[in-house]
Amino acid sequence: MTTVIDVENVSKKFKIHHERNQSLKERLLHPKTGSTEVFHALSNINFKVSDNETVGLIGHNGSGKSTLLKTICGVLQPTTGEIRLRGNLAALLELGAGFQVELSGRDNIYLYGAMLGFSRRGIDAIFDEIVDFSELEKFIDTQVKFYSSGMYVRLAFAVAVSVSPDILVVDEVLAVGDERFQKKCIDRIRLFQEEGRSILLVTHSADQVRQICDRAIVLDGGELIADGPVQESLRIFREHLLGDAIEHDHSGVQSNITIDAISSPTGSFDVRCGEAMHLDVEISSATAYSGNFVLEVFTRSGLLVSRSDAQGSPVNLVPGRNRLGVDFTKIPLLDGIYDINAGIVDTRGNTVIAWREGAASIQVLYDGREDGIVEMDALIRQQ
Numbered sequence: 001m002t003t004v005i006d007v008e009n010v011s012k013k014f015k016i017h018h019e020r021n022q023s024l025k026e027r028l029l030h031p032k033t034g035s036t037e038v039f040h041a042l043s044n045i046n047f048k049v050s051d052n053e054t055v056g057l058i059g060h061n062g063s064g065k066s067t068l069l070k071t072i073c074g075v076l077q078p079t080t081g082e083i084r085l086r087g088n089l090a091a092l093l094e095l096g097a098g099f100q101v102e103l104s105g106r107d108n109i110y111l112y113g114a115m116l117g118f119s120r121r122g123i124d125a126i127f128d129e130i131v132d133f134s135e136l137e138k139f140i141d142t143q144v145k146f147y148s149s150g151m152y153v154r155l156a157f158a159v160a161v162s163v164s165p166d167i168l169v170v171d172e173v174l175a176v177g178d179e180r181f182q183k184k185c186i187d188r189i190r191l192f193q194e195e196g197r198s199i200l201l202v203t204h205s206a207d208q209v210r211q212i213c214d215r216a217i218v219l220d221g222g223e224l225i226a227d228g229p230v231q232e233s234l235r236i237f238r239e240h241l242l243g244d245a246i247e248h249d250h251s252g253v254q255s256n257i258t259i260d261a262i263s264s265p266t267g268s269f270d271v272r273c274g275e276a277m278h279l280d281v282e283i284s285s286a287t288a289y290s291g292n293f294v295l296e297v298f299t300r301s302g303l304l305v306s307r308s309d310a311q312g313s314p315v316n317l318v319p320g321r322n323r324l325g326v327d328f329t330k331i332p333l334l335d336g337i338y339d340i341n342a343g344i345v346d347t348r349g350n351t352v353i354a355w356r357e358g359a360a361s362i363q364v365l366y367d368g369r370e371d372g373i374v375e376m377d378a379l380i381r382q383q
């Protein structure tokens with residue numbers, strides 16, 4: 001394993017100048033007021049990426065993801081610390097970074113290629129492949145300023161992957177454009193992975209992180225708060241995300257719902273494999289709210305065993321205390337302790353309204369000799 005990106009103790013400070021809201025008279029009397037604030041966009045970031053590794057970078061808006069990618073690509077200088085790269089790097093930074101909008105798609109391909117160290121003939125050789133991938137044949141001689149953001153991303157992605165860099169850095173842009181093209185990009189990224197190249201990917205999609213990353217890093221307020229297995233990092237991110245959502249949003253219904261407790265009517269969370277189990281969920285809500293109840297089951301090592309359908313269990317919460325019953329008709333799990341997370345999501349199933357990590361743990365006892373997580377229920381016969 002070779003380290004291809006080595007980020008060592010990197011910090012980035014921005015100076016922000018605040019003009020005070022002064023009357024003209026005050027400004028004339030005290031011309032030098034106003035203050036300069038130093039903003040820590042990144043604080044002491046350390047991590048490495050190896051060859052053949054795909055690392056996801058997740059965090060809230062403003063957590064420093066783009067700033068970190070820009071320092072890695074050399075677009076920004078870190079205030080302190082050092083970044084070492086091995087091999088050549090192609091980047092798809094935020095929309096707007098990279099292309100000359102007055103030039104055509106064709107000219108931009110040559111320009112971008114030149115920035116990555118390609119000669120004109122080098123680009124000639126891959127030009128058709130780039131245009132083909134981007135599906136922009138008809139618009140290749142149109143000025144980029146007339147492109148939609150989707151077209152823009154298609155061109156940028158096509159160039160970045162066609163120049164065969166050792167390291168590909170992608171900032172969120174995969175969310176732009178239609179689903180079909182996104183899938184095409186993901187397929188291309190997989191090919192890239194098979195070739196043993198490295199990828200650093202910023203995305204808002206937890207599914208994308210699960211699908212393509214080997215590891216995930218979580219940034220929060222410019223600090224690296226997690227770097228590890230995808231599932232573990234996503235769990236930490238979600239805890240922070242919800243903590244913030246609840247703290248910051250005192251106005252809406254969203255902050256006023258809590259999962260108070262998950263209890264077992266028998267008082268015990270022990271269950272035998274194959275048996276049924278009932279759990280009671282207590283939820284308080286300040287207002288009426290209609291959404292869906294979601295349940296997750298994890299192994300102690302952080303492996304997701306099951307997540308219920310985010311649109312499959314509609315609930316109508318009333319103001320005050322609410323009680324839900326969860327019936328497992330048959331626990332298929334093998335011996336072990338399993339953690340349960342529970343939450344309320346909106347009716348469309350894509351925004352978390354309330355969440356409780358580790359709301360309960362169940363201990364499953366299994367009499368047989370199978371190993372693993374679930375009982376297979378397989379009938380073996382000689383034929």
Ligand SMILES: Nc1ncnc2c1ncn2[C@@H]1O[C@H](COP(=O)(O)OP(=O)(O)O)[C@@H](O)[C@H]1O
Pocket residue numbers: 014015016039041059060061062063064065066067068
């Ligand atoms: N050039 C800049 N000058 C001042 N502040 C900046 C600059 N670039 C980014 N920031 C600030 O740094 C923080 C991190 O921004 P960014 O890296 O874009 O976050 P993310 O990509 O995670 O949304 C934000 O609060 C942003 O306002």
Ligand SMILES: [Mg+2]
Pocket residue numbers: 065066067094
């Ligand atoms: Mg960003």
